[in-house]
Amino acid sequence: MPDAAADRISEAEQSVLEALWEAGEPLTASQVAERVDEEKGWSLATVKTLLSRLVAKNAIATEPDGRRFLYSPLIGREAFLGSESRRLLDRLFGGRAASLFAHLAEAEALSERDLTEIEGLLRELRK
Known part of the structure; x- marks a missing residue:
């Protein structure tokens, strides 16, 4: 992922x-x-303004197109989600996903459907 990992992307961006x-x-x-x-x-x-900020963070590229510019992402959505997920885990849960799930379970933020999906994902990862 380009330098956007170092420069936090705001919700607006x-x-x-x-x-x-x-x-x-x-x-x-x-x-x-x-x-x-x-x-x-x-x-x-x-x-x-938001586009300019993203260009400065190397998250998007600009390309002249006549008298206007075209903008395209330099980072993929999956790479962004991975980076943000890792940042959340590191910052709030000491880098441990188990701590995140424990917190969500204790806060009753996980539905039965969520738990079933997580169990299925874990089974798939263990194969």
């Missing part, structure tokens, strides 16, 4: 990244703004 990941192709700032506007109601200026 993640929303912009999500729009780019979902598009699967380079987008203009206006196109990104259209995609996030329904959910966030942000102005084009706000989206451009």
Whole structure:
């Protein structure tokens, strides 16, 4: 993953990244703004600021396209999720996934369906 691992991606920046990941192709700032506007109601200026921050963090690339720029992610969604998950585990649970699951179980934040899915995943990983 590029330097974005060192430069924390904010929730707002993640929303912009999500729009780019979902598009699967380079987008203009206006196109990104259209995609996030329904959910966030942000102005084009706000989206451009977020795009600039992501460029500075090496999380997205820009490419000139006439008088505008096209933006595309340099980090994949899975790499981002992996990095953020690891950061959460390290910061809050001493790097131990078992501690995270214990906390969620004690807080009754896991449904029966969640537990069944986790058990299935663990069985798959042990194969």
